[in-house]
Amino acid sequence: MAEAETLSHSGICVHDLKEAEDFYCGVLGARLQGAVNFFTEDTLNGRSVHQAYALGDFLFAVALAPDFMPMPPDEQLKGAMGIRHAFTVEKAAFNQVIAGLKGKGVPFEGPVDHPEAGPFGQSVYFKDPSGNFLEIVWRRDEDVVYAAPPDLDVG
Amino acid sequence: MASVDGFSHLVVHVTDLNRSEAFYRDIIGLDVIGRDLVTDDGPNSLLALNTRQRLVLVEVPEVTAIRPNSSTIHHAWLLTIDEFQRTRERMKKAGYDVDDSRAQFRAMGENSMDIFDPDGHRYQIQAYAPEATQVITEDIGPIACGHVDDFAVGSVKTFVKGKFCLVRLPDGFLALSRWCTHLNGLLSWKQEHWEFYCPMHGARFDRRGIARPKGRPCPPLRLHPVSIDDAGVVTVDPGTAITRSDFDPSQLTVPAATTREAETAQAGKGA
Ligand code: FES
Numbered sequence: 001m002a003e004a005e006t007l008s009h010s011g012i013c014v015h016d017l018k019e020a021e022d023f024y025c026g027v028l029g030a031r032l033q034g035a036v037n038f039f040t041e042d043t044l045n046g047r048s049v050h051q052a053y054a055l056g057d058f059l060f061a062v063a064l065a066p067d068f069m070p071m072p073p074d075e076q077l078k079g080a081m082g083i084r085h086a087f088t089v090e091k092a093a094f095n096q097v098i099a100g101l102k103g104k105g106v107p108f109e110g111p112v113d114h115p116e117a118g119p120f121g122q123s124v125y126f127k128d129p130s131g132n133f134l135e136i137v138w139r140r141d142e143d144v145v146y147a148a149p150p151d152l153d154v155g
Numbered sequence: 156m157a158s159v160d161g162f163s164h165l166v167v168h169v170t171d172l173n174r175s176e177a178f179y180r181d182i183i184g185l186d187v188i189g190r191d192l193v194t195d196d197g198p199n200s201l202l203a204l205n206t207r208q209r210l211v212l213v214e215v216p217e218v219t220a221i222r223p224n225s226s227t228i229h230h231a232w233l234l235t236i237d238e239f240q241r242t243r244e245r246m247k248k249a250g251y252d253v254d255d256s257r258a259q260f261r262a263m264g265e266n267s268m269d270i271f272d273p274d275g276h277r278y279q280i281q282a283y284a285p286e287a288t289q290v291i292t293e294d295i296g297p298i299a300c301g302h303v304d305d306f307a308v309g310s311v312k313t314f315v316k317g318k319f320c321l322v323r324l325p326d327g328f329l330a331l332s333r334w335c336t337h338l339n340g341l342l343s344w345k346q347e348h349w350e351f352y353c354p355m356h357g358a359r360f361d362r363r364g365i366a367r368p369k370g371r372p373c374p375p376l377r378l379h380p381v382s383i384d385d386a387g388v389v390t391v392d393p394g395t396a397i398t399r400s401d402f403d404p405s406q407l408t409v410p411a412a413t414t415r416e417a418e419t420a421q422a423g424k425g426a
Contacts, residue, residue: 029158
């Protein structure tokens with residue numbers, strides 16, 4: 001047994017919150033979970049202004065970058081700015097997801113095959129409008145029942 | 156397009172696979188599954204959490220762990236409270252600082268520590284103790300809040316003692332507990348936005364105590380019993396909290412017609 005249940009959230013930065021919301025909610029199907037620290041006193045307290053997008057068991061806390069972040073080259077679709085987030089879909093929905101990316105005009109790379117000995121099947125790679133790298137993967141272990149992630153939505 | 160189902164894995168670039176694998180195994184406490192089980196940009200190690208989520212460490216020559224101007228970047232491991240205590244001990248033993256740098260922003264029962272991996276990737280380690288979700292009441296006896304007519308329709312008055320807000324809706328009074336139904340953050344009333352706001356994770360509620368449809372999905376705020384005596388004095392008992400699944404007009408305490416307003420009207424008629 002490991003000593004950690006999930007990665008519950010990541011804080012990432014973007015250049016434009018509206019553009020990010022359209023991307024994460026419109027393309028990946030995230031749910032806008034809240035706008036945090038849109039109040040002056042919180043901002044004065046040193047908290048970042050951010051929105052939270054829920055993607056299944058994961059939350060992106062998306063903050064405005066205080067200044068321009070270095071961007072990966074336009075043509076680079078697969079990579080990591082130190083890190084990359086990968087989300088899963090069922091194998092049966094994978095092609096539909098690829099069609100969805102095409103339909104929304106999101107350039108991507110792949111599908112790329114993973115070794116058969118590992119848990120991953122195939123991945124496609126792309127990035128959000130602010131250059132954060134993302135991946136969608138179907139998994140060979142999709143029928144394995146793992147421990148359920150703790151539910152933090154409702155106290 | 157179909158929505159994604161959930162999180163699969165985090166890919167983390169590292170400069171020394173052996174060193175990082177040891178850090179995530181021995182300090183964070185993940186299970187190592189094996190090497191090079193993933194197609195990626197370099198030699199890699201796959202590690203497991205207890206759910207289906209995975210971590211993939213990929214060795215590359217150079218790593219920028221924190222992208223410039225990406226100041227808030229971090230990733231949060233969610234642990235059970237027992238795992239948290241054990242991780243805290245492991246970190247202490249290994250010489251890591253286990254203080255919470257943002258203690259003032261934590262809801263009750265929310266435990267958190269920060270840690271950087273050998274390449275400078277920043278993590279939060281978090282766990283929720285039972286206090287995070289317990290229903291909080293203050294046994295300080297009933298509080299006399301004022302006369303019915305002192306509360307304009309639509310007004311919200313915050314009471315520090317008892318930690319509740321008295322709301323006057325068109326049809327009556329509601330006393331809302333200020334403890335957030337997400338994880339016991341303390342709400343404040345934002346007059347300029349006509350809503351309650353939780354500074355912990357941004358939950359927002361309207362004056363009926365119902366979570367805003369576009370915000371964090373939380374159950375309605377808890378209620379305290381409200382009574383109004385013959386003289387029109389409104390009293391709230393913060394020692395009792397009533398949970399509910401929705402708003403219903405029967406939750407309102409309706410003032411009798413014997414208010415000062417009615418009396419004045421009556422007096423006016425007589426004159
Ligand atoms: S405690 Fe999380 S939003 Fe209130």
